[in-house]
Amino acid sequence: MTSTQQKIIKNKLGLLNLAEELGNVSRACKVMGYSRDTFYRYKQAVDEGGVEALVDRSRRKPNFRNRVAQEIEEAILELALDDPAFGQVRVANELHKRGYSISGAGVRGVWMRHGLQTFKLRLKALEKKVADEGILLTEGQIQALERKKLDDETFGEIETEHPGYLGSQDTFYVGTIKGVGRIYQQTFVDTYSKVAFAKLYTAKTAITAADLLNDRVLPFLEAKGGQLLRVLTDRGTEYCGRVDEHPYQLFLAINDIDHTRTKVKSPQTNGICERFHKTILQEFYQVTFRKKLYSTLEELQTDLDAWLVWYNDERTHQGKMCCGRTPMATFEDGMKIWAERSIGEVAA
Secondary structure (H helix, E strand, O other): HHHHHHHHHHHHHHHHHHHHHHHOHHHHHHOOOHHHHHHHHHHHHHOOOOHHHHHOOOOOOOOOOOOOHHHHHHHHHHHHHHHOOHHHHHHHHHHHHHOOOOOOHHHHHHHHHHOOOOHHHHHHHHHHHHHHHHHOHHHHHHHHHHHHHHHHOOOOOOOOOOOOOOOEEEEEEEEEOOOOEEEOOOOEEEEEOOOOEEEEEOOOHHHHHHHHHHHHHHHHHHHHHOOOEEEEEEOOOOOOOOOOHHHHHHHHHHHEEEHHHHHOOOHHHHHHHHHHHHHHHHHHHHHHHHHOOOOHHHHHHHHHHHHHHHHHHHOOOOOOOOOOHHHHHHHHHHHHHHHHHHHHHHHH
């Protein structure tokens, strides 16, 4: 019973109890602001159905005369999974070809009743059906699911199965220090655990991009028994170039690391790094530059390394996989789960 319903019952019971205490129905109705007719209706309801009968019952009955016919509704639901990319007008036109009379608004009404009103919701329903029934997908369904995967990556929803499965790398401009010059930060974030690495440089080049992986990321993963399988970057010159000449591309090839580039004109595709950059700017750089004057790059790197230890080992994270754990705890748990799954697959 909701709080509103409880309040309604309390008021009605108050009228009945007051009348009993006063021994005068008219006086109780006058005090409470009810009519005698209302009092006797409440009393009859309690006598016949108990206290629960005092809850207001809706007198409105559903009118099914204008509801879409069952066969049309089934056809709409079938099309929602067969062609999830179709909009409501397109679905209505397809049904017109089959001899059904339905408007785009009518199609949307059916979608709303079944939780299919957006393309993403229809794709989720299709994925569930595939998982439950193991059906073979049509070409249109495959294209729709691939489009969803691309859109998810565009808005930062990255497919990642275990630590090291996919790393996100980006360049962050820190600022200028007198006597040092421009400072750039190479950033790497494991998309599964959100464990982050960062190293400072005075130039933004392919050499510095590869150095972060070689100096910080790969040694860490190797020590933990992991491996970097794929890295996601934007299309900056420090990451992209001719495979046989570009230092970063050569480094990835030597270490057997796949390279995925962000969608053109969609920097938010690398949203995990972008979100980390916002965090490190607000929680480290904007604070430390107000507390201390730096004269060397090494001095700033030392404080950055200390902050990263805190970020990875102590700061809780609300990411999809972290769920309130620290990035390092998420990494270690993920490695255990992946190792158990791999052993199970080998045994099978």
